[in-house]
Amino acid sequence: MSDPKQNAQQKPGAVQTTGHAWDGDLQEYSNPLPRWWLWCFYGTVLFSVLYWIYYPSWPVGESWLKGVGTVNYTVTDKKTNQVQEQEYRWNTRSLLAADLTEAANNEQRKAMLAKVKAAGYDQIVKDPKMMEFVRSVGKGLFGDNCAACHGRGGQGVVGMYPNLTDNDWLWGGGMDRIHETLVQGRKGFMPAFGAALKPEQLDDVAEYVLTLSNEAKPGEAADRGKEIFHGPVGGCYYCHGADGKGIPSQGAANLTDKIWAIADVPAQKTLQDKKAVLKTFITNGVNNTRIMPAWKGRLNDDDIKLLAVYVHQLGGAQ
Amino acid sequence: MRHEHIETNSGLMILLILAVISIGGLVEIVPLFYINETIEKVEGVRPNTPLELRGRDIYIREGCYLCHSQQIRPFRDEWLRYGHYSLAAESQYDHPFQWGSKRTGPDLARLGGKYSNQWHVQHLKAPRSVVPQSIMPNYPWLLATNLDTSDVADRMRALRATGVPYSLTQAEYDANVKKFGQTVANQLDISQAQDNLLKEARDQNFDGIPGQVTEMEALVAYLQSLGTMVDFTQYNDDAFVKFR
Numbered sequence: 001m002s003d004p005k006q007n008a009q010q011k012p013g014a015v016q017t018t019g020h021a022w023d024g025d026l027q028e029y030s031n032p033l034p035r036w037w038l039w040c041f042y043g044t045v046l047f048s049v050l051y052w053i054y055y056p057s058w059p060v061g062e063s064w065l066k067g068v069g070t071v072n073y074t075v076t077d078k079k080t081n082q083v084q085e086q087e088y089r090w091n092t093r094s095l096l097a098a099d100l101t102e103a104a105n106n107e108q109r110k111a112m113l114a115k116v117k118a119a120g121y122d123q124i125v126k127d128p129k130m131m132e133f134v135r136s137v138g139k140g141l142f143g144d145n146c147a148a149c150h151g152r153g154g155q156g157v158v159g160m161y162p163n164l165t166d167n168d169w170l171w172g173g174g175m176d177r178i179h180e181t182l183v184q185g186r187k188g189f190m191p192a193f194g195a196a197l198k199p200e201q202l203d204d205v206a207e208y209v210l211t212l213s214n215e216a217k218p219g220e221a222a223d224r225g226k227e228i229f230h231g232p233v234g235g236c237y238y239c240h241g242a243d244g245k246g247i248p249s250q251g252a253a254n255l256t257d258k259i260w261a262i263a264d265v266p267a268q269k270t271l272q273d274k275k276a277v278l279k280t281f282i283t284n285g286v287n288n289t290r291i292m293p294a295w296k297g298r299l300n301d302d303d304i305k306l307l308a309v310y311v312h313q314l315g316g317a318q
Numbered sequence: 319m320r321h322e323h324i325e326t327n328s329g330l331m332i333l334l335i336l337a338v339i340s341i342g343g344l345v346e347i348v349p350l351f352y353i354n355e356t357i358e359k360v361e362g363v364r365p366n367t368p369l370e371l372r373g374r375d376i377y378i379r380e381g382c383y384l385c386h387s388q389q390i391r392p393f394r395d396e397w398l399r400y401g402h403y404s405l406a407a408e409s410q411y412d413h414p415f416q417w418g419s420k421r422t423g424p425d426l427a428r429l430g431g432k433y434s435n436q437w438h439v440q441h442l443k444a445p446r447s448v449v450p451q452s453i454m455p456n457y458p459w460l461l462a463t464n465l466d467t468s469d470v471a472d473r474m475r476a477l478r479a480t481g482v483p484y485s486l487t488q489a490e491y492d493a494n495v496k497k498f499g500q501t502v503a504n505q506l507d508i509s510q511a512q513d514n515l516l517k518e519a520r521d522q523n524f525d526g527i528p529g530q531v532t533e534m535e536a537l538v539a540y541l542q543s544l545g546t547m548v549d550f551t552q553y554n555d556d557a558f559v560k561f562r
Contacts, residue, residue, distance in 0.1 A: 056562075059349030075556040091562040096392040096403070097555065103394060144399050148449055149437055157448055160440065289526060291434035297551050298401065298432070 055090055073097040074104075116309075117302060121175040124309055131313065138310025141303055145295070146311075154314040159264035165315035168259040172248035179308040181292060182299075188251050188262075188290030193234065194283035201228055205236070206278040212244045212256045216271055262286060358407045358561045362547045364498050365411040365482050366540070367505045368470045368515035373540025375473065376533050377416070380457060387418035388427040388544065401428040402550045405558060413480045423454060428545030435524050438538045460534040461525060471511040484508050 017027040052058065054069045069090035075097060076083050088094045104110065112133040116124060124130045143152060150156050154164035162170055170188070171181050193202065201224075208225025210216035228234035230242065237244075239252035246254035253261050260266060263281050268274045295304060324331055350356050366374060377383070390396050392403040404427050409415045433441075440447060443461055445454040474484040484506050485491040494503035505514050519531040524538040 059345065059353065062352055062354050064349065064353060073556070075554055078551065078554050086556060086559075088556075088559055091559070092392045093403070093559040093562050094556075096394060096397065097559055099394045100397065100555070140398075145432070148433055148441075151450075160436070160448070288523065289436045291436065293431055293434060297549075 071095055071098045073101040075101075113302060116306065121309065121312075125313070131309075134306055134309045135313070138306050141299070141307050142310055145299065146307070154311065158260065158266065159262060162261050163259070164311050166259060168254060168257060168261070169248060170246070170251045170253055170261055173312070175308055175312050177248065178311050179304065182304050182308055182311075183294065183296045185294030186251060186290075186292040187288075188286050190239070190252075190281070190286040192283060192285030192287075194285075197228065197234065197282075201225075201233075202279050202282055203275065205229055205234055205282055206275040209244075209255050209278055210265075210271070210274060213258050215258075215265065215274055262290065355561045356406055357410055358405045358558050360405060360407045360548050361552075362549060363407050363410060364502050364547060365477075365484060365506060366543065367518055368474065368511045369518040369536055370540045370543050371473060371477075372465060372467070372470055372515065373536035373538070374416075376460070376537045377540060380460075382426075383416050383418045385420060385422035385454070386424070386426045387421050388415075388425065389417040390425055390427045396425070400425050401545070403558075404545075405548065408545065408548060411477075411482045413477060413482065426541070426544055430542045430544040430546035435522075435538055435542065436526060438524075438541055439526055439534055442534060442537065460537060461527075461532055463533045465519075465531045465533050465536050467512055467515050467531065470515055471508050474508045474511055478508070 016030045018030045021027050052065065052067075054067055056067045057065045066089050070087050071090050071094040072085070072087050073094065074083050074085055086097070088097075112130065116130055116133060119127070119130065124134065142154070146154075149161040150164055151161075156163035162168075167173070169177070171177055171186055193205075197205065204221050204225035205228050206225070207216055207219075208222045208229055211218050211222045216222065229236040229240075229244075239247055239250040240255055241247050241252070244255040246252045258266070263277045265274050265277055268277055295307075299307070324334060365371075388409075389404045390400045390402070397403065404417075408427075409417070437448065439461065441449065442457045444456050444458070445452040474482075475486070478484045478486065483490065483494055483497070485494050485503070486508050491503060491507055494506050497503075498506070504510065505518075507514075516531065518539065519535050520529075522539065523535075524542070525532050525535040527535075
């Protein structure tokens with residue numbers, strides 16, 4: 001848009017204008033860009049070229065410019081357990097590998113983890129330093145993986161998910177049993193007695209079971225129920241034990257305490273309602289509804305061990 | 319070309335603007351369709367079974383993707399909380415993909431197998447009964463509504479048109495047997511779709527109601543499949559670094 005004729009009218013040495021006049025005499029200077037600004041601009045252009053060279057950038061054919069930048073990390077081979085040093089070009093995944101390596105090499109963490117790995121459960125419990133580590137790491141693991149069912153504090157949900165802070169354990173509360181539960185998961189099962197027992201017999205068994213925890217008073221009905229419980233007809237004692245205290249290897253509940261893992265007895269007001277709730281479970285059994293997932297494969301062995309100790313120290317240790 | 323010429327011809331200017339702003343997309347997106355290493359070579363990824371597919375439709379219908387993402391990014395915090403980062407291979411049969419862009423709730427990319435079916439049913443019905451601090455809405459109608467299974471074959475046909483290997487012909491079925499094995503190939507056979515759906519629902523009983531196929535059944539089946547197809551215990555932690 002510049003007009004050489006207009007420019008020619010300028011005095012020599014004066015700043016050039018854009019050569020356009022508005023309203024007769026209104027003109028606009030055409031100053032060159034400040035030199036510092038111009039160099040900054042050229043600098044950014046040069047930077048982008050270096051950026052393309054260092055980092056992965058342009059697509060080329062069926063591949064792309066991979067960049068010359070590299071990242072170092074170590075990785076443990078899952079088959080041979082050997083730690084391998086790796087160097088690979090820069091990308092977000094190698095960057096993560098380097099980040100994980102750095103975290104694993106954190107001296108404090110590394111030393112504590114090695115100590116916990118080598119120690120037996122009884123040693124860990126006695127060592128306040130190790131327990132401090134277990135509690136801080138375990139809290140995160142528990143929150144991410146266990147809290148959805150068992151609650152943030154391990155309090156569980158009555159009738160659905162066992163409370164981990166009390167003394168009552170379906171599958172055993174020893175450290176080894178907790179570890180086993182975590183590794184392989186659990187599947188609660190109780191056969192349905194709806195077909196094997198008559199309705200009045202179901203009533204009697206329910207009544208007897210309630211006497212075990214002093215929810216009902218002994219009487220004729222309870223005596224009849226006792227016979228079924230301990231006899232071949234019901235055979236409840238196979239899993240719940242002759243004393244009704246449950247057998248952890250079967251995942252069978254202790255019926256003599258006031259803690260109810262499956263049937264929500266405490267929520268019922270009258271004896272009739274309590275019996276009705278129990279009867280539902282005796283009639284239909286428990287199948288495919290009481291499942292703890294297996295964590296092997298999803299969590300690594302170290303994390304499972306830490307979690308076992310963490311759950312153990314929640315309060316209900318055996 | 320003189321600048322004045324461009325500025326005074328709006329048609330030409332529009333064309334040139336379109337050309338300039340499409341460069342970003344052309345450079346960043348288009349190459350992903352032909353670059354060899356885009357999809358990692360892994361075992362186990364298969365299209366959804368008919369029941370999972372219907373569950374996925376419900377997932378989309380209820381807008382789950384508005385609060386839940388399905389992509390674990392390669393960052394340390396996500397690796398620790400959710401597990402292995404998502405692979406492109408894992409969503410290769412997902413149309414449209416459910417990566418999402420907002421995490422009001424947690425990421426769901428590796429939800430499968432993490433909790434029991436019973437938990438999912440209870441949690442979808444009344445989230446706060448198991449997670450007191452949750453702000454997720456209740457979805458009680460899923461358990462009360464029977465699943466419409468009549469059009470599942472049509473839905474598979476539609477996905478087949480986008481490239482998902484559901485099979486219509488014997489040749490396609492044979493190719494699936496070769497690629498995925500007999501069991502999976504049967505699930506991908508469109509002519510058996512409804513039977514397969516009902517059979518899976520009967521065998522697994524995801525919703526805990528025997529003899530009934532509810533929408534809950536399909537949704538839980540879908541949720542339990544998320545992120546479970548690749549067995550990451552078979553791969554070293556850096557196995558997928560070299561695809562990039």
